[in-house]
Amino acid sequence: GQQLNQSPQSMFIQEGEDVSMNCTSSSIFNTWLWYKQDPGEGPVLLIALYKAGELTSNGRLTAQFGITRKDSFLNISASIPSDVGIYFCAGQGDSSNYQLIWGAGTKLIIKP
Amino acid sequence: NAGVMQNPRHLVRRRGQEARLRCSPMKGHSHVYWYRQLPEEGLKFMVYLQKENIIDESGMPKERFSAEFPKEGPSILRIQQVVRGDSAAYFCASSPPGFSGVKTQYFGPGTRLLVL
Numbered sequence: 001g002q003q004l005n006q007s008p009q010s011m012f013i014q015e016g017e018d019v020s021m022n023c024t025s026s027s028i029f030n031t032w033l034w035y036k037q038d039p040g041e042g043p044v045l046l047i048a049l050y051k052a053g054e055l056t057s058n059g060r061l062t063a064q065f066g067i068t069r070k071d072s073f074l075n076i077s078a079s080i081p082s083d084v085g086i087y088f089c090a091g092q093g094d095s096s097n098y099q100l101i102w103g104a105g106t107k108l109i110i111k112p
Numbered sequence: 113n114a115g116v117m118q119n120p121r122h123l124v125r126r127r128g129q130e131a132r133l134r135c136s137p138m139k140g141h142s143h144v145y146w147y148r149q150l151p152e153e154g155l156k157f158m159v160y161l162q163k164e165n166i167i168d169e170s171g172m173p174k175e176r177f178s179a180e181f182p183k184e185g186p187s188i189l190r191i192q193q194v195v196r197g198d199s200a201a202y203f204c205a206s207s208p209p210g211f212s213g214v215k216t217q218y219f220g221p222g223t224r225l226l227v228l
Contacts, residue, residue, distance in 0.1 A: 004154070042116070042203050042219030043155070088154050096168070098145065098207075098217070102154025 006089050006103030013079055014111055021087060021106040022073040029091035032065050032072040033100065037086045046087075047074070076108075084110050114139065116206050116220035124226045131191040131198070133223045137206030144187040145217060146172075146179055149201040161187060194227045201225075 006023045013019055023032070031050055035043035047058050049065035049072060056063055062075045072091075076083055086107050090100040117136040125131050137144050142163050147155040157171040161181040172179065176194075181187040191198055201224050205217035 006154075040121075040221070040224075042205075042221050044219070090154070098143075098160055099157045099168070099171075100155070100217075102156065104152065104154050 004089060004091055004101055004103040006106055008106055009104070010107040010109065012109050012111055015079060015081060017079055019076040019079055019083070019108060020073060021089075022071060023089035023091070023103045024071045025091055025101075026070070027093060028069040029093050029101075030069075031092040032063070033090045033092075034061075034063050034072070034074045035088045035090060037088060037105070039085075043088060079108075079110060081110055084108055116141075116204055116218055118202075118204050118220040118223050120223060121221060122224045122226070124228060125194050126228050127195055128193050131194050131225055131227075133189040133191075133202050133204075133225070135187040135189070135204030135206075135220060137187070137204075138218055140208060141206035141218075142209045143207040144181050145205045145207075146187075146189050147203045147205065149203060149222070151200075155203060158189075191225075194225075196227045199225055199227045 004023050004025050033048050034046045036046055037043045046061055047056050047063040052065055052069050053067050054065040060077045065072055086105040088105045089103040092100055116138055119134050144161045146158040148158055149155045159172045159179045160168040164183050176192045178190045201222045203222045204220045207216040
């Protein structure tokens, strides 16, 4: 079945630094989504990407849908303490228009 | 505007007992999805339901697991004769009528099931 590889697994950064994480797939996806999950909560959608090459921003967050349709990245600029959490990429392939394949997450930790 | 509600938030069961997880979708939403999340992993799709219908249960184990979304009341995910491997966070998402696309799924806070 389709799988997503998300990296890095965790990141330790200083407040104010920029952050970059990415996901790669063994097969093509039609939609890429990026979510943030806080401890004890459900995932919250940050950015949705629908077209190859699409670059979308949401405040300090920027995400791109790779040209090959097999990858996506998420950048966070000038990180702040509330950015701490787990970021997930999720992709929707050809099998259905509602099933999502999820990466394993990138845990973002901000060093004091 | 209440979001997706799930209860209980935490559930402890002994092996062999039954677990019943409830999900109330957002007001006006008629599509419900259940996902399972193991520690250090992403979510995995289990089942998609509309009112009184199971649309897709391809991600749900064939035995011991069942789901329903009755005409009235919340959606229920039922796990019979729980085993330790069932320990996980179970998330419910809902979307509005006519829009089952991935962007329109709103997630609840999850139920953390611990099987002793």
